[in-house]
Amino acid sequence: MISRPVLILLLVFGCLQYYAMGNTAKGPEDCCFKFFLKPIPVRAIQKYENTSNDCPKxxxxxxxxNSSRICADPGFKWVQRAIDLVDQRMYDN
Structure with missing residues (x-):
C-alpha cells in the first residue's frame, strides 16, 4: 500500500503538471483551424502574424x-503577396 505522504506528493505533482500544460496550450485565438479562401484587400490589413509551430496547421x-482576425493558408499566392505588401508598407513608414 502506498503511504499517505507519497499520495499527497503525487497529487501535488499532477496538479502542477496539469497547470503548466494548460498555460502552454494553444487555443483557437493562437492557431488556425479553418482558412479564409478569398483574398483580403491589403489596404484593410493592419498587421499579420504566423501561427506557432505548436499548432496543428x-x-x-x-x-x-476593424480588429478582426482572419486566418489564411500561407501556401496561397494571395497570402504571400499580402504579406510582402504589408512588410513593404511597414518598411516604407
Whole structure:
C-alpha cells in the first residue's frame, strides 16, 4: 500500500503538471483551424502574424483595420503577396 505522504506528493505533482500544460496550450485565438479562401484587400490589413509551430496547421493570422482576425493558408499566392505588401508598407513608414 502506498503511504499517505507519497499520495499527497503525487497529487501535488499532477496538479502542477496539469497547470503548466494548460498555460502552454494553444487555443483557437493562437492557431488556425479553418482558412479564409478569398483574398483580403491589403489596404484593410493592419498587421499579420504566423501561427506557432505548436499548432496543428501552419497559418497566417491577418488583423484588419476593424480588429478582426482572419486566418489564411500561407501556401496561397494571395497570402504571400499580402504579406510582402504589408512588410513593404511597414518598411516604407
Amino acid at each position: 501552419s497559418g497566417v493570422i491577418f488583423t484588419t483595420q
